[in-house]
Amino acid sequence: MPPAHAGHHRVVEVPGAPPADLPVQHVEVARAESERGEIVLRERREGEGPAVLELRANGVFVMDTREVATEQALASAALAAVEEPRSVVVGGLGLGFTLREVLADQRVERVTVVEIEEALVGWMRDGTVPHGPAVLADARVGVVVADVAAAFAEARGASYDLVLLDVDNGPGYLVHEENAVLYREPFLSSVRAALRPGGVVAVWSSAPSPALHDALHDTVGACEARALPVLLQDREETYWLYLARA
Numbered sequence: 260m261p262p263a264h265a266g267h268h269r270v271v272e273v274p275g276a277p278p279a280d281l282p283v284q285h286v287e288v289a290r291a292e293s294e295r296g297e298i299v300l301r302e303r304r305e306g307e308g309p310a311v312l313e314l315r316a317n318g319v320f321v322m323d324t325r326e327v328a329t330e331q332a333l334a335s336a337a338l339a340a341v342e343e344p345r346s347v348v349v350g351g352l353g354l355g356f357t358l359r360e361v362l363a364d365q366r367v368e369r370v371t372v373v374e375i376e377e378a379l380v381g382w383m384r385d386g387t388v389p390h391g392p393a394v395l396a397d398a399r400v401g402v403v404v405a406d407v408a409a410a411f412a413e414a415r416g417a418s419y420d421l422v423l424l425d426v427d428n429g430p431g432y433l434v435h436e437e438n439a440v441l442y443r444e445p446f447l448s449s450v451r452a453a454l455r456p457g458g459v460v461a462v463w464s465s466a467p468s469p470a471l472h473d474a475l476h477d478t479v480g481a482c483e484a485r486a487l488p489v490l491l492q493d494r495e496e497t498y499w500l501y502l503a504r505a
C-alpha cells in the first residue's frame with residue numbers, strides 16, 4: 260500500500276471538512292500556466308493561526324511554508340558532508356528554503372539554482388512570496404530557468420562541490436511523470452560528471468527507494484540513506500535523503 264502521503268509532498272491534506280472550530284480558508288495568491296500545466300500559489304489560514312503559503316502543481320500539493328525542516332535538512336546534511344562547499348547547485352527553487360539554508364553557510368561562494376517554472380522564479384523575485392526577494396538578492400545566487408536534466412546535460416566540465424536535488428517527490432510519487440528520469444541513469448552520470456572528486460550529491464525523497472540508492476551508489480559513489488522524521492500536523496512521517504560522494 261502506498262504511504263498516506265502518496266501524491267502529496269511534505270504535508271498531508273486531511274480529507275473531509277475541517278472541524279467547525281478550526282475553519283481552513285484558502286485564498287489564491289497567484290496562478291500561471293506553463294507547458295507542464297498549472298501552478299498555483301495560495302494562502303491557507305487555519306483558525307487564528309498564521310497564514311501559510313502553499314505551492315500546487317496541476318492540483319497536486321507540492322509544498323508549503325509550514326513544514327520545511329526536511330528542505331533545510333537537505334542543505335545542512337550536504338553542507339556538513341564536505342569541507343569546502345564553495346560551489347553549489349540547487350535543483351528546484353520551490354519556495355527557497357533549501358537555498359536559504361545554503362546561503363546561511365559563509366563557506367559557500369556561488370549557488371546555481373535550476374528551476375523549471377519561470378513564473379515561480381518571478382513570484383520569488385517580486386515579493387509574491389514575501390521572503391523571496393531577500394533570498395534571491397544574495398549576490399552569490401544565479402538562477403537558471405531550465406529543466407535540471409537539460410542543465411546537467413550541458414554542464415560537463417563543471418566542478419561543483421555539492422548538488423542538491425529536490426525537484427519532485429522522489430521516484431515513487433511523482434508530481435510530473437517526466438521527472439522519473441531524474442532518479443536514474445543517464446541523468447545521475449551527468450551529475451557525477453559535474454561534481455569535483457569528493458563532491459556530494461544529495462537527493463530528497465518522500466519514501467525510501469533502494470533503486471535510487473543503488474543507482475547513486477553505482478554512478479556517483481558510496482551512498483548513504485538518511486531517514487528524516489517529521490511531524491505533519493499530529494502524525495509522524497519519515498522522509499529520506501540520499502547522499503552520495505563522487
Ligand SMILES: C[S@@+](CC[C@H](N)C(=O)[O-])C[C@H]1O[C@@H](n2cnc3c(N)ncnc32)[C@H](O)[C@@H]1O
Binds near residue numbers: 321358373374406438
Ligand atoms: C518541492 S519543490 C522544491 C522545494 C525547495 N527545496 C524548497 O526548499 O522550497 C520542487 C521544485 O522543483 C521544480 N521542478 C520540478 N521539476 C523540475 C525539473 N525537471 N527541473 C527543474 N526544476 C524542477 C518545481 O517547479 C518546484 O519549484
